Amino acid sequence: DTGVSQDPRHKITKRGQNVTFRCDPISEHNRLYWYRQTLGQGPEFLTYFQNEAQLEKSRLLSDRFSAERPKGSFSTLEIQRTEQGDSAMYLCASSGGPDTQYFGPGTRLTVL
Amino acid sequence: GNSVTQMEGPVTLSEEAFLTINCTYTATGYPSLFWYVQYPGEGLQLLLKATKADDKGSNKGFEATYRKETTSFHLEKGSVQVSDSAVYFCALRNNAGNMLTFGGGTRLMVKP
Numbered sequence: 001d002t003g004v005s006q007d008p009r010h011k012i013t014k015r016g017q018n019v020t021f022r023c024d025p026i027s028e029h030n031r032l033y034w035y036r037q038t039l040g041q042g043p044e045f046l047t048y049f050q051n052e053a054q055l056e057k058s059r060l061l062s063d064r065f066s067a068e069r070p071k072g073s074f075s076t077l078e079i080q081r082t083e084q085g086d087s088a089m090y091l092c093a094s095s096g097g098p099d100t101q102y103f104g105p106g107t108r109l110t111v112l
Numbered sequence: 113g114n115s116v117t118q119m120e121g122p123v124t125l126s127e128e129a130f131l132t133i134n135c136t137y138t139a140t141g142y143p144s145l146f147w148y149v150q151y152p153g154e155g156l157q158l159l160l161k162a163t164k165a166d167d168k169g170s171n172k173g174f175e176a177t178y179r180k181e182t183t184s185f186h187l188e189k190g191s192v193q194v195s196d197s198a199v200y201f202c203a204l205r206n207n208a209g210n211m212l213t214f215g216g217g218t219r220l221m222v223k224p
Contacts, residue, residue, distance in 0.1 A: 004155075031210070042116075042201050042214030043156070056210060091156065099144060099163070099205070101212060103156040
């Protein structure tokens with residue numbers, strides 16, 4: 001069991017650029033979640049997939065954000081036209097059922 | 113809506129001291145409750161959980177009891193170690209949903 005992995009671990013970009021992050025869940029988990037964590041705060045839910053279907057989206061997920069899980073395995077989170085306020089840690093989690101979520105190490109995004 | 117309130121940190125203790133980190137919640141129905149821990153430079157790890165009233169979650173010497181009457185899930189440890197220094201997050205998952213709602217986190221610093 002290799003756990004949840006995320007790539008890249010760090011991303012520095014200039015305002016207005018697009019960025020894409022990848023999450024690989026634990027292999028047998030059919031549920032995948034994205035959260036955002038800003039410095040000194042707890043994680044905030046962004047979106048949830050069950051297999052390839054995106055079933056929940058937070059109002060935090062503006063139209064510049066899009067997430068996919070095309071084959072029900074890995075997922076990508078894209079942010080278009082990044083803004084400085086997008087700087088945060090983006091966390092991915094997976095679960096095999098409704099209860100315990102296992103988190104990856106996160107991708108830290110810095111928008112200059 | 114759902115919300116979780118934790119005591120603000122940092123909490124600074126000497127090794128072998130008793131630890132309490134308070135957590136209260138607001139939720140509809142009967143949520144599941146969790147404590148996650150984030151060690152420096154690492155991702156969120158599940159510490160313990162409780163899924164119904166009066167359940168006690170325990171792990172690594174930490175305990176928390178699900179108190180429905182006081183809507184609380186306080187984290188306790190009888191004797192902390194330097195290695196327990198981390199940020200602790202209380203979270204809930206409403207049984208009607210899939211997302212976790214986190215508190216703001218409490219930083220614990222244990223001095224030798």
